[in-house]
Structure formats: C-alpha cells, structure tokens
Amino acid sequence: MKIGYLGPKGTFSEEAVIKYTQSVKNCEVVEFNTIPEVINCISDGLCEEAVIPIENSIEGSVNVAVDMLINDANGIMIKGEVIIPISHCLISDVPVEFKDVHCILSHQQAIAQCREYIFKKFPNAEVKATDSTAQAVLGVKSKPGVVAIGPERAAVIYGMRIIDRDIQDVKENYTRFLVLSQRDGVITGKDKTSIVFSVPNVPGSLYNALGVLANKEINMTKIESRPSRKKLGEYVFWVDIEGHREDEIVKSALEELKSRTDFLKVLGSYPKFK
Numbered sequence: 001m002k003i004g005y006l007g008p009k010g011t012f013s014e015e016a017v018i019k020y021t022q023s024v025k026n027c028e029v030v031e032f033n034t035i036p037e038v039i040n041c042i043s044d045g046l047c048e049e050a051v052i053p054i055e056n057s058i059e060g061s062v063n064v065a066v067d068m069l070i071n072d073a074n075g076i077m078i079k080g081e082v083i084i085p086i087s088h089c090l091i092s093d094v095p096v097e098f099k100d101v102h103c104i105l106s107h108q109q110a111i112a113q114c115r116e117y118i119f120k121k122f123p124n125a126e127v128k129a130t131d132s133t134a135q136a137v138l139g140v141k142s143k144p145g146v147v148a149i150g151p152e153r154a155a156v157i158y159g160m161r162i163i164d165r166d167i168q169d170v171k172e173n174y175t176r177f178l179v180l181s182q183r184d185g186v187i188t189g190k191d192k193t194s195i196v197f198s199v200p201n202v203p204g205s206l207y208n209a210l211g212v213l214a215n216k217e218i219n220m221t222k223i224e225s226r227p228s229r230k231k232l233g234e235y236v237f238w239v240d241i242e243g244h245r246e247d248e249i250v251k252s253a254l255e256e257l258k259s260r261t262d263f264l265k266v267l268g269s270y271p272k273f274k
C-alpha cells in the first residue's frame with residue numbers, strides 16, 4: 001500500500017507518516033511537493049492513503065487542507081489522526097552570525113509559528129515561503145546569509161547546521177495530521193467524526209444545529225468556520241464530535257442535523273489519537 005505525504009524527506013509530515021506507519025504493515029511512503037498534490041494523490045490513483053497537516057496548536061488550521069476537504073476532495077474520507085510535537089530550528093549551510101542573516105525560508109505554517117521570533121531577531125530579513133520546511137532546508141545550500149526554519153531531522157538528513165533551537169513562539173507546539181483514504185475507519189469504541197455543514201441565514205440556525213449535539217450529549221472537540229466562497233459573510237462549519245458515524249446516537253444526530261442544515265457532508269470517522 002502506498003501512502004502520500006508532503007516531502008521531501010525531513011518534513012514534519014514525514015515524522016507524522018513515520019509515526020502512523022508504525023502500526024501499518026506493508027506500506028511504502030511516497031513524497032509529493034505540495035499539500036494539494038498530497039490530497040489529490042488518492043483521487044489521481046497514485047496512493048491508497050495520504051497524511052496531511054490539518055491544524056497546529058499555535059497557528060490554527062492549515063487552511064488549504066481544510067478548504068480542499070470541504071470543497072474539492074469528494075470521495076475522500078478521514079480514516080485516522082496523528083499528533084506530533086513540533087520543534088523548529090534555525091538552519092543554515094555555512095556558519096552565519098545573526099546580523100548577517102538577510103533571508104529566511106520556510107513553509108508558511110512554520111513562519112507563522114515563529115512570527116515573534118523572526119520579528120525580534122531578524123526585523124529586516126526577507127521572509128520567503130516554500131512548499132515545505134525540508135524544501136526550505138534544501139534552499140539554504142551554499143547560500144551564506146540565507147537560513148531556513150524547520151525540523152532538526154531535515155538539518156541532519158541534508159547535512160546542514162543548526163544555529164538555534166526551539167524557536168517557535170510557544171514552546172509547547174503540536175500539529176495534528178489527518179490520514180485520508182477512500183474509506184474511513186471502522187468502529188473502535190474510541191472514535192471521532194468530522195463533519196462540515198452550512199446553515200440557513202436566519203436567527204438561531206447554528207444554535208439549532210448544535211442543539212442536536214447538545215440534546216444527545218455528544219461532545220464537540222472542534223468547531224471552525226471557513227468562508228463559503230459563494231458570498232462574503234457566508235460560512236461553512238467544520239465540526240469534530242466524539243463517536244463513530246455508525247454509533248446509534250451519532251447516526252441519529254446526523255439524521256437530525258440533515259434537516260437543520262442546508263448542506264451536510266460527513267468527512268469520516270476515525271480512532272482518536274492516543
């Protein structure tokens with residue numbers, strides 16, 4: 001079985017895929033250069049599964065992933081989640097003094113997680129976004145004054161120097177990744193379900209929708225709104241709940257939700273990460 005992830009080797013996504021595949025037999029991991037390519041690898045028939053970053057404890061959602069799952073990735077379901085700690089390093093090829101750093105490369109999520117650090121230490125440096133942190137680390141090769149923000153593992157793999165460690169703005173930093181497939185997970189008894197829906201533009205409609213979960217005492221573990229992309233001020237809600245979509249209580253809640261929403265899509269049920 002092939003599993004797609006955001007490469008090249010050394011990304012945080014690779015760390016997540018390594019963690020996930022500890023419990024998967026006979027698999028091969030396949031690198032892709034961008035998050036959309038990772039998500040599309042399943043419908044393109046290149047991989048059976050894919051691992052993508054979805055949210056971070058400092059910066060919040062990875063919007064490109066959230067939006068593609070809401071709007072584009074039809075036929076793709078969530079079958080698992082993986083959470084890993086994230087520690088960012090400042091990385092260069094050649095020795096460099098802070099005052100000589102003029103350009104910082106990294107993935108947009110990593111830049112955002114280190115925003116205060118960058119502003120404090122390198123207020124005048126140019127900050128450039130790359131497709132992944134490992135791509136950024138590759139980009140500093142033979143470039144004095146250009147540094148990358150990324151995982152220690154990427155510095156080791158590509159033989160670069162670590163100039164500073166643990167530079168994220170909040171030391172405790174975690175990213176949650178989702179495992180995608182054509183099917184979601186089977187019932188394990190400790191599951192979560194991700195759904196997206198929109199509600200009519202009338203008073204109390206979101207309250208009414210969430211009331212279904214409240215009445216059935218279904219715990220909600222996440223709620224996020226994203227623009228509907230149809231009209232300014234219209235939103236789609238992403239909600240994670242405890243339970244599997246085939247559990248009787250969740251099944252009946254989803255039925256009832258259907259009648260209180262304009263649009264409802266079940267993204268999948270999967271075991272909670274331990």
Ligand SMILES: O=C(O)C(=O)Cc1ccccc1
Pocket residue numbers: 006010011012013014053056086107109110131132133134175
């Ligand atoms: O670029 C990477 O290493 C990724 O896997 C995306 C990412 C970036 C920053 C934190 C978590 C995931």
